[in-house]
Amino acid sequence: MVYWELFLAFFIPNIIGYGGGPAIIPLIEAEVVGRYGWMNAQEFAETLALGNALPSPIATKMAGHVGFEVAGVGGATVAVLATVAPSLLLMLGALGLLYRHRHSPRVQRMSQWVRPVIALMMAALTLGFLFEGLHSSGAFHTGLIATAAAIALLRFKTHPAFVIVAALIYGGLFIT
Numbered sequence: 001m002v003y004w005e006l007f008l009a010f011f012i013p014n015i016i017g018y019g020g021g022p023a024i025i026p027l028i029e030a031e032v033v034g035r036y037g038w039m040n041a042q043e044f045a046e047t048l049a050l051g052n053a054l055p056s057p058i059a060t061k062m063a064g065h066v067g068f069e070v071a072g073v074g075g076a077t078v079a080v081l082a083t084v085a086p087s088l089l090l091m092l093g094a095l096g097l098l099y100r101h102r103h104s105p106r107v108q109r110m111s112q113w114v115r116p117v118i119a120l121m122m123a124a125l126t127l128g129f130l131f132e133g134l135h136s137s138g139a140f141h142t143g144l145i146a147t148a149a150a151i152a153l154l155r156f157k158t159h160p161a162f163v164i165v166a167a168l169i170y171g172g173l174f175i176t
Contacts, residue, residue, distance in 0.1 A: 010082035
């Protein structure tokens with residue numbers, strides 16, 4: 001029963017909340033503190049402070065923490081799934097709709113306009129990573145990692161996960 005309650009406590013705020021994590025925090029507090037009494041207001045405030053101090057979306061961090069406190073690893077899993085389920089369902093619905101109308105001229109035009117925007121966003125992200133690497137690690141290390149990664153990916157067709165792990169190991173060993 002506790003798993004179902006955890007699911008509802010996080011699914012409902014995420015399905016009816018609009019505006020992202022900060023907008024649904026009061027709804028989650030109403031469930032966690034008010035309805036189910038899993039935490040008091042002070043504990044919830046501490047969970048919120050901890051969640052704000054860490055990177056990634058606040059709602060998933062809070063769901064994981066509250067779920068773990070209430071029902072261990074299973075509770076954390078259920079609470080996080082309930083938090084991401086509304087977005088996942090909407091994405092699957094939109095994907096199904098787009099797939100059903102994939103031969104429509106309107107959908108094809110929309111796809112043609114979206115691709116360049118995504119390419120530009122990815123280029124901007126890559127440049128941001130490059131400048132951050134140059135600033136924090138220096139030109140030598142950044143250039144070495146970029147060159148080695150390009151050779152591994154393009155010439156040897158190495159899986160990107162292995163390239164990332166190798167770069168992390170190099171950074172951990174040689175970049176202070």
